[in-house]
Every structure is written in C-alpha cells, then in structure tokens.
Amino acid sequence: VPKGVILTHHNFISNVRTCVAMFDITSRDTVLSFLPLSHVLERMVMFAYLYAGTTIAFAESIEAVAQNLIEIKPNIMVSVPRVFEKIYARVMDNILNSSSLKRRIFFWAYRVGKKYAARQLQGEKIPASLKLKRQIAHKLVFSKIIERTGGRVRFFISGGAPLAKDIAEFFYAIGLIIYEGYGLTETAPVLAVNRPGALKFGSVGRPIPEVEIKFAPDGEILARGPNVMKGYYKKEAETREAFEGGWFHTGDIGYLDEDGFLVITDRKKDIIVTSGGKNVAPQAIENLLKTSSYISTVVVLGDRRKFLSALVVPNFEKLETLAREKGWHYTERKELINKPETVDLIKSEIDRACTGLASYERVKRIALLDHDFEIEKGEITPTLKVRRTAIENRYRELIDSLYREESSVSSDDFPSEESK
Template sequence: MIDTLAKVFLNTEKTYQKEALMLVKREGQYRPISTAEFSQRVRNISAGLRALGLKREDKLIILSENRPEWVMVDLAAICLGAVTVPIYTSLTPQQIRYIINDSEARFVVCSSPEMWAKLEVIKPELPLVVRYIMIEDLAPAGVLPLKEVEKEGEKENQQKPEEFEKIALSIGPDDLATIIYTSGTTGVPKGAMLSHYNLVSNVLALRSVIEFTNKDTALSFLPLSHVLERMCTFAWIYVGATIAYAESVDTVAQNLVEARPTIMVSVPRLFDKFYARVIDNVLSSSSLKKKIFFWALKVGRKHAQKKINKERISFWLKFRYRLAYKLVFSKIVEKTGGRVRFFVSGGAPLSRDIAEFFYAMGILVIEGYGLTETSPVIAVNRLEDFRFGSVGKIVPGVEVRIAPDGEIWARGPNVMKGYFKKEAETREAFEDGWFKTGDIGYLDKDGYLVITDRKKDIIVTAGGKNVAPQPIENTLKTSPYIANAVVVGNHRKFVSALIVPDFDKLEIYARENNITFANRQELIGRPEIYEFYMTEVDRLTPHLASYEKIKKITLLDRDFEIEAGEMTPTLKVRRKIVEDRYRNLIDSMYAE
C-alpha cells in the first residue's frame, strides 16, 4: 500500500520509466529529464544530505523558484525522514528569518546568488543553521553547491547501496513530511504540520475522482511553496505524468505554447488576465471581427449550456459551434498549446463569468477548494460532474459540516497534525475534532459546495446587512479596465470600493477620448475618468441587491504589492493592511 511520499517516489521509479518525466528550459528550448536521471539524482542528494548530517525529523528549508531540483531536494529530504519547509522567494529577509528560526531548521537550500543575498544579511541571526547549500554552481564561500552534495551522495550510495531504500521504507504514514507556513492575510505566519499520509491521502482522493495519467503533461508555474502546486506535483509523480517547468510567471504564455501541456494548475489571477487580454484584443479589432467574436461567444455559451444540462444538441447548433471554433476559438486555444484537457483553479474564488467564458471555447477550468491545513483539497469539481459558481463535491474520505453561523468545518485524513509549536492556535482551530476553515459557505441540494467568503472578511453594514466582498471584487476584475479591487463598508451606511485601474488600457481610453493628463495621479483625478469607472461598476453589477451596490469608488495610482505587505505571495489581498493604509481615502468616501 502506498501511504507515504517515500513510497510514492519508490513506486514511480520502478513503474514509470520514461524519457521525459520532467521538462526544463535550457538554452532556449525544453529538454527532458528521464525517470532514471531524476531517480538517481534524488537518491544521490538524499545520501549526500545524510553524509552532511541531516537526520530524521531535522528541518530543511527550500528557498527556490520552481525547477526540477526543488522537487529533487524535497523528495531527497523526505525520503530520509527529514521535514522540508518551503519559503516563497518573494518574502523579505526578515520574513525568511522568522520562518527559518521558528521552524528550527538546520539545513537551508537556496537556488541562486539572488536568493543567497536575502540569506546573507540575516545569516548572523540564524543560530541553528549548520549547512547552506546552493542549487546553482556559483556558490560563495561557506555555501556548498548542490552538485558537490550529489557527488558525495554518489559515493555513499556505492558504499551502502541498500541504505536509501531501507530508510525510505522505515518512514510511517503519520510521520511529519513538511511544515508549510500559511502566507496569512492577517497576523504572524503559522507552520501547518502535514504528515506523509495527509498529502498522500489527498493525492489518492484526487486521483479517484479526476483522471490523470502518465500520458499527461502538466505545466508547473504556481510556486511550489504553495500547498496546491506541491500536492499536485506529488500527484503527477504518483501517476508518472510529465512535469514541464515554466521559466517564470511572466513567461507562462510563451511556455504554454512551447511545452503544450494537457493540464495546468493556477490561481484565478492568471485566468482573469488571459480573459482580459482576449477581450482587449477583440475590442481593438475591426467591427467585423468584433461581430464574429461575440457571435461565436454567444454560440459557444449556448453549446456549453446544452452540454452542462445534458440536453440534445441540434445539428444546426453543432454546425454553428464547429464554425465558431474554426473562426475564433481555435486561435485562442492555440495560445494554450492546443492540447489542454483541463485547467485547475484554486487558492481563491474563480469568477463564474470567467469559467463560463473558457468553457464556451471548449476549455474546462475545474475549481476546487481547500487550505494549507487540509493538504489542501476538500472539494473539487469533476471533469464530467461540475457546477460553475461552486467548488464541486467533497472529495472521498473527507467530511464537511456547516456550522450554525455558516462556517465550513472539515474532518478527514488530509487535515493537518496542528500548528508547529503553537498549541493554543491549534486548539482554537479545532472543535470536537473538526477543523474550522474560517470560510463561510453551504452545500447545495445536489451536494456541491459553494463558498461565500472568508468569515472575517464579511462586511456588516450600518443597517445590519451582510455583504460578501470577494464575489463582488471578482466580478469587478472581469473588466479589462480594472486590475484589482477591494470592497469596503464595514459598519458604514453603504458599500464602496478601492479600485486599481489597468493603466495601460485606461491611458489608451483617455487618449482616444481626448482626456489630457501629465501622470497617473492627474489621470485618476479627472472627473470624467471617475464617471467612466462608476459606469463600468454599474454595468458589471446589475445583479447586486440594493445594500450590496457600490455607491462610491476611489481610484488608486498603483496596484497592491507583496513587498509592501498588501498581498500574500499567493496574490490574496491583505484586507486589513490595505484598509489601514488607505484609511483616509476610505473615510473621505463617507464624509457627509
């Protein structure tokens, strides 16, 4: 029985020998890494770490961008019984210092001189760290290049060929595999302790409801520090699927075309941007092309609805859809590489409009739901059983209860062991054996889970009405002119919004309408721009109840930033920080 991540690795190296288990961009083109090479490198790194003194239950930090070596180091440490602690590369040196010290890490692996620069300034404040290792070869004094670790490991494996497997098979399903620090939209990060079986159970549950095989290729670009990408990586390895690594978030569009994946996991922000880019291209095209596009979209939506409702599709509709696909959709699908079977969206709510737009073109985006603490998937839509606007049905083995106040509680083999060294916070997170997610939602009559919002984010107006800001914000962000939005109005008479314009598109609009401006601040201060955005907000939100309607807006001259603490590394807005930072602007919207 496969019940540990070590057994996942051992099974894959025996069962799925292939020329391209991984694809990595080198010298301008994707090159394969075979199962044999991957397996040997994991074994050598593991033996090398063992020779350097990494022991069972020791903590090892990984501070690196997505790359094959990230996964190799992760599995090498895990197969030793050590515990890996991933850190987002976007974090500041002070945030990195906190995680290294709080996790009591003894080994730190970083990717490059750029990441080492963050470590070097805090090195004197890391008393427990005994070894620094760099994946790239240009390691400074006192830092060991990974290839040296591998060389030492190769010798170890030659002298003790049975040792790796002996240790790997001694690991139990309840043993700690990783500590993942929640990026946290509020407060100090907490280290969620996930066991081997927490993650393996989620892999097995996902595999039982969604088909993915060794014939699939997945594009990896969501940071491996994110629990969703990490668990999915274990899932792809479990079935021997090929993993292609995007060079960066900025090159995803290009890498999609080059790697031609069948699956990709993402957060909604990528789908929002893809949608905005398509609409932007359409709006800037000729009137004939616009007419053809919106005709095709109308046909695509009708065709999609028939498929969802499992209704008979007439010959005439099939014919029109084939024509729409040939004239319009095929050109858009080509930009994804042309082979995509499905996309996965997680980490934040996906706008229903965006999901329906993709499905009209023949691309299914399945939305799921979970948290770091649940390894992560609690619910997911299936390829043949999905409902847009929901996060799907509960995965096998997991139970969900809706508390009296609407909070979602979960129980199952995927739920964490607790927060590292934080017993009070762990006790607070559970009630009668149920993990309290902090999300508000409900199960519909057919068993699909619908998320309303984060419990702590619900706005209660001065009139006592509850307003969920996230669905409204997701709707606003479907506008090509809106890059970001935060809805406010807690204990206020009405709801307002902070809006970050998409300045590239706004500046084009201003020039086309002879609106002069010297800089962004002047542009967003123009009354006609304010009116334009209010009209756009009203256009997008006719479905809102009167108490949910956005009565006023404030335009901001820059987007929220990770470095400024306004967003988490997974691009979620830290609402409290944003509201505190823009308190004066918010107050001015409510001045009598």
C-alpha cells in the same frame, strides 16, 4: 503572526492519490507550473505530478506564462483566478476593438458555444445542427483562442481564490475547461473540487472521497478527513479552537446545494456587516467589478459603515491606450487617475457591473490608486490573494476620507487617491 501548519506525509498522500485518480493524471501529460512551490496547492500538485510521472515544465516567471503556454503546449495547468481574469479581459478587449463583422462573428460563436455547453453539461442529446454550428464556431473563433494556450490543454484547475462564474462559463463555452476547487493549507489542501463528470459553475465542486463536510449554525464550513492537519506548530490553544467539537473549522462560509456541490459565499472574517446590519460578501462583488477590462484589482470595504466603498487599481495598459486615443493630457499616472474623464469611466464601469445588486451591495464611493498592491509590502499573498487587514491598515486615512461626509454622499462623488 503566521501559524505553522503540521502536515503529515499521510495528509499529502491522501490528496495526491485522490486527485491523480479523479483527473486521470498520467505519464502522458505535460504540465506547466508557475505558482510558488511554497504554496500548499502547488506543493500538493507537484507531488501528484511526480507520483503520476508527468513531464513538468516550470514557467520562467508569472509574466512569461502566456508565452510559455505556447512554447510548452501543456495538457494541465493549475492557476489562480487572476490569470484567467486577465486572459478573459484581453480576449474581450481585442473583440470589442475589432471590426463590426468580427464582433458579430465572435458573439454568434459564443452564443452557439453556450448552447452547446449547456446541453453537454446536462447530458442532453445535441442536435446535429448545433454540432455543425459548434464546429464552425470552433474553426472561425475558438481555435484561435485555444492556440494561445498551446492547443493541447485537457483542463485547467483554479484555486486559491474565488473564480467568477461568468469567466468559468466563458472558457467552457469556447472549449477550455476550468475545474474550480476549494481547500486550505490545513487540509493539504483539497476539500472539494469540480471534476470530470461533476462540474457546476459557481460552485467549488463536491467534497472529495473520504472528506466529510458539515456546517456550523452560522454557516461556517467544518471538515473532517485524512488530509486534515495534525495541528498548529507550538500553538496548542489555536489548535484546540480550530478543532472544537472534533471537526476542523475552516473559517469560510458556504452551503451544499441540492446536487451536493459546495458553494462558498465568503471568508467568515471577511464578511462586511454594514451599520444598517446588512451582511455583505465582498469577494462576490469584487469578482463582478473585475469583469471590467478597465479594472485590474479592487478591494471592497464598508464594515460597520453606512455604505460600501472600494479601492480600485485601474488596468493602466487599457486606460493609457484610451487616454492616447482620446487625447487626454497627463504626465504621470497620479495625474491620470485624477482626471474627470477617468473618474467618469470607472464610475460607469462600476455602475454597469453592480446592475442587479441590492442597494446595500452597491459600491457608492471609490478611491483610485496609481499602483497595484504588492507582495513585498504584504498587501497580497504570493498567489495574489488580497490581505484585507494589511490593506485597510495601510490605506486607513484614504478609506476614512471616503466616509467623512456620509450624510451628503452622492454616487457621483468618487475621490481618487491624490484627492484625499
């Protein structure tokens, strides 16, 4: 049952004033809004936009965001990682399907951009030769990508779910900054965020002014500050539990690194503990798998099981294009996901993404789905976060089928939804 969160005007105002000051949001800025206004992040930033006197444009729909970016030419946009993942996948897909010459130019430019970005982040002096190469890379490659965002973006902000480090680094290298942050509805919502002058990929930034962070013995993040809620509406027991010891218990696991940046490892309730006693953070693995242009959505499973499995929704736009090119015959998506060629393709993409992971962190079996998860069915939130419990309950029989013959598991055995 959802809990009502009691947030005061003071809770919101503390976040609004802090964020407006940190990001220098002013009346000169034009912003594009597309997240639901019922979501606490978009609600707070909307207050911030109004407080600063910005010009606000509302996207016609999530599907229209790409076109609206070009039309509105915003300076700022707050988004969820899925949007950046799609942009990244589209860019890489276009490059990999281009001519050999264009591929060489792109990857040369990207290497230059990464070198330039690394020195910039470290505050190191940038050699004149590297500056010149960066200007050439911008003209030949980066400017064309930036134009697709309207060409005036000062920065993006990402929240609501973890942003893959590789994707953040990619955008920064081409000249688009994504500041990833962290917070909850109960904290109105920002607790920590990367910001101008304090950016570290793979982290959610340093705690914002007036917010205190400490950690429980199990690594759970505890917070205290002027933005923390009064409590849960008519739920005194849950409120007492959330504020045990005088600090708000976030339910997230993480740590502060040597530079004071907060790193989130996973939701406490989402941590998978295999039957062998290994703790696995599923979101980190899911982010790796979603870097494949053939994978749209993935949910990693395996709590109290011998190995990890996953439900995978292919990127059907990409997969169906490949099927036409290769002459694969099928009449509907259910048939396509059962084709050996599809299974082999997704298997190879997963194997590639899992390179470097420990054996117990690798996905051993998957089920392919012929449809994406839906908000209306309660499988994902309005900000596209996966509702794991709902998905596990809805696909219980399919998931159980992945573990029926555990003693003879092969990494080649990847059943689809229709073969359960």
